[in-house]
Amino acid sequence: MISKYPDPPLTIAVIGGGVIGRTLATAWTRSGHGVTFGVRRPQDDDLLQFAAGIGANVTAIEPALTGTDTVLLAIAGDAMPEVVPQLAPQLAGKTVIDATNNVVSPVLNSIADLSALAPTARVYRAFNTVGWENFADPTYGDTIGDLLYSGPAGIGQQAVERLIGDTGLRPIHLGDNDKAHLADALTALWFTLAFEQGYGRGVGFKVLTR
Template sequence: MSPALPRRALLAAAGAALALPHAMAQPASGSPIGIIGSGRLGGTVGTLWAKAGHPVLFSSRNPDRLKELVEAAGPNARAGTPAEAAAFGAALLIAVPYGALEAVGRDLGPALAGKVVLDACNAVAARDGAVAQVAAERGIGLTSASFLPGARLVRAFNTLGSRVLAEQAHRPGAPVAIPLAGDDAGALEAASALVRDAGFEPVVVGPLARASDFAMGARGYGKVVPAAELRGILGLPG
């Protein structure tokens, strides 16, 4: 996850999401979603969900700073603290620097227990330090799970940048694929529905141990391709 996006660029990404045709934005469900980390990625994906009809609570330690993002995302969006987002969401997206993920689990752990949590955080050695090496050696999916015990964790939305997501959501023709990994079948099903609501096609790669296949720098990372092509890249059955 990258640092917070400057307001003008974030609003541009949000505006691209808000420009989606209404017919493309019907939700599979209107379940509430909490966003932990409302920078570039969290702001963009959360806006897509809000436009799709989900109540979305964007969070920050300083919620007043999210006023323009909430206004751009529309009437389904509001702002609050991370604790409020964790309590609000039936599902959650975490999009913070990877070095902060352990603190998120420590501070919000009880509120995350039993909930579907989409982890979009990327480990960057230059920014995140030793924890990035741990994630590389142990596997990023299993490392994230150790930081968020009790959550029904799914790795998702970590492979493409916010601008690509805003531009490619609900594109004509075959949707862009979003790889997923998780150990909970029900959580994978729920996450897949949320991927579709955002305007993409889910590709379930396997358990959390397989999340390294689409970690930053891996063969499944950064691929703006349809599901069939991504399955081929990852060696998954068609």
């Protein structure tokens, strides 16, 4: 699949080799973007085979960040307080997407730490509100799902909306990161619907307008 956006392909560092990162990397490489997984164990055979199958690369975390314009943080949320200070110097000037959910903290996102420690990065809250199944298949019958996100307007927003669109989902901007709590509230709603109310992990969201 070729991206519907006419701009040159992005170079993306996916930090983390779990199912969220893998699913998004698959959509993005199919759209022509360059993807490098940055992980603590770059010699992991399973990840190496997966990356080779979709045309992505695998390196340690620091080399993955070198020369990339966009960073997806898709690691365990409770690791973010340790990881963000380590990565912050290399995030300067990049578009950084926080897709993590720190479920052991009162605040699910790491926007405050990212913004404080990497003040020149363009930080966004996205890809955290639904399960990976919705990135793999964004359709619900005849309806295309929406992905709601927060972050500043400008070049970074264009990149984030492009990457959301390349999964097939429709991007819905909530506003700057003072609205990140709304994205996190959707995460809580998704968990309630998916698990407590039995809708399953494929449940998604759609904004309706007249």
